[in-house]
Amino acid sequence: MSTPPPPYWPAPPPQQPYREPALNGFALASLLVGLLCLPPLGIVFGIVALVQIARKGERGRALAITGLAVSVAMTAALVLVTDRVADRLSDRLDTLQRLERVEGELTDIDEMREGDCFNVPGGDLLDEDPLIYRIACTEVHEGEVTSSTRFPAGRFPGAPELKKAATDACWKAQDAYAMDTWALPSYADMYYFAPSRDARGGDRRLLCVIGTAEEEHRGSLRKDAGMLKPEQVAFLRVMNQADLALGSGPETEIDEALPEYRDWAREVDLALAGEARMLAGAQEHPELAGPARAQLKEVEAARAGWQRAAKATKPAEFQGAWDEASGALSVDTEKALRGAYGLSTTVPDWLAEQSGGDSGGSSSAAA
Template identity: 35%
Template sequence: MPPPPGPQGPYPQGPYAPPWGQPYGAVPPRPTPVNGVAIAAFVLGVLCFVPAVGLVLGLVALGQIKRRGERGKGFAVAGSVLSSVGLALWVVTLSTGAAADFWDGVKDAARGEGTAYALEKGQCFTTPSGSLQGVTYDVDEVPCEEEHDGEVFAAVQLPGGAFPGDEEVARVADERCYALQDSYAMDRWALPVGVDVYYLTPTSQSWRAGDREITCLFGNTDERGTLTGSLRNDDRRLDPDQHAYLVAEGYLNRAMDEVPAAESVEEDFAGHRVWAGQVSEALRGEIGLLGRHDWPADAERPVADLVADLKAAQEQWGLAAKATDLDSFYAHYGQGYDLVEADTTVAAREALGLATTRPVYEEGGDGGGESPGKEV
């Protein structure tokens, strides 16, 4: 009898993790002090009676924050911008090239250029610490062909209003980023071992400066490891047959991701029966898409063999959903799981030129898991 399914954990790669896998642990970020010079710059910017001093202090604070990894960038930027407005009222002309460069620097800081706010989908970057956990204030964009710490695959805009709190922002980020990963990297089998989903989220300070964006990204669960090469694998990089297959396979992937959080079937028998029904329906959707597509001649037989196994698997998962006792559930679940893991999947993938190495799942690794996020 196969081991019982367990809690839903993160899925760093592959179509789905074994239901009995353990979630990754994560160390929550430690509080970081707010830069005092940044606060002074903000106060002087609001008062606006010595704008030159507020502007200078704001720029000094930005430099200190970058070197020390302190918080308060929002205060420093706001103080600089407010002081610059006051100074503009005092000064009629600024004629030198140095002055023009000075103002360009202020405007770049206000726009967030060179910071996490400026990251876009498809970009790769490094962080000063090399870690994707904790707090960061700036990042350096690098070509994806070079070693990097993270690759952005999606962005989520949060609604306006008051800052919802770190826990709520992290909850939304975890939910949305994991849901969006397949739209960028459709083939989970092609993700390298150790790759997981992370995110950059606003802090209460950056929220006041207008930051409302959650940045979803892929990173290495080994803090000493890096990534090389883009992980993008979508309709822009797949041929029509590969894309059709992965869209169909996505039905099963998403259903497997919904495994109940209980550590054993006994703890939530009803929940596991519902989940088995979801898997059965997902298999129905996958079978339908695979059956309707016109496959290349050399892929027709492998895909047909896969569909046969998936039909048998759908029946077993459906019986597991109707099971009235644990022994019956385990019997049908075991057969159904073996059928979706059959070698026919590898053969169909090989015929279509997709990755054929089954994903390796790690247990108890660092990164990912309950809090795979970094505040910016």
């Protein structure tokens, strides 16, 4: 009897060596392109990589996600930068177009002096660092320099201090330059170009200007002593000084700065005292006697109010005295007096607005 053959077991198939999935090329390309050159293309590569990795089981999913995120971020940054560059380029092109139409000779602001007239691109007298084109005052111009000075050396003033110093100095310069401020055209206003803390070379020049950009203007607005009679000059100096004092009050509320308001009241009273002396002397001239007497009566009443304000111990007390003093001065009375002196009787817009018309109210300057 024969022995049965052993059972047959087929040999196992040969084992295949392990092969790591291939790295998806688009995943790497997404990161490199997003970082180095074309972020929008990196977004496309990142999306393609994720689709292929899911379908083929390739490696690089984390790399593709990173590349996609980087490409999105770089694209956003690129859009932002491009937008800013486009805005600047547009502004530069607009400026260049305006420059082609500016009349005058390009002049450094440091070279401008009292009496010079000029134009600026677009008539923008509020530009902090304008291009100045000097031109003869007989030609159409947008600005006229009333003063060119420098801030003293030492600590550079802060913004509020700089604004107050520049405003005070330029109102004084305008009054001294134009003298009969009622004769200024309604479209004329005070502007200034003040230095900045980082101005080139430490330049501290303050340029005070009468701006006439709102309407086409020719001719100088300057009136020096040689253009006026001595009595007109004396009158205008005193009246302008009083207006400056009236317009230079504190900017804070009375409740917060009563001592400053009292000091201001004393300054106004002192300025009005000078006006009173001038008016007392003017009564010796027959043609001035009547208007000067009427103005003097109002000035003395106003002084009494300001003197009470200077002694006020409570904000409400100061306010009451201030209102009384302001109401004592009539625009009509000053208008008649100016007419007697042979000066302009056109009430400035700012004064008409403060008084609610051509009569009544304070004659303080708008500062």
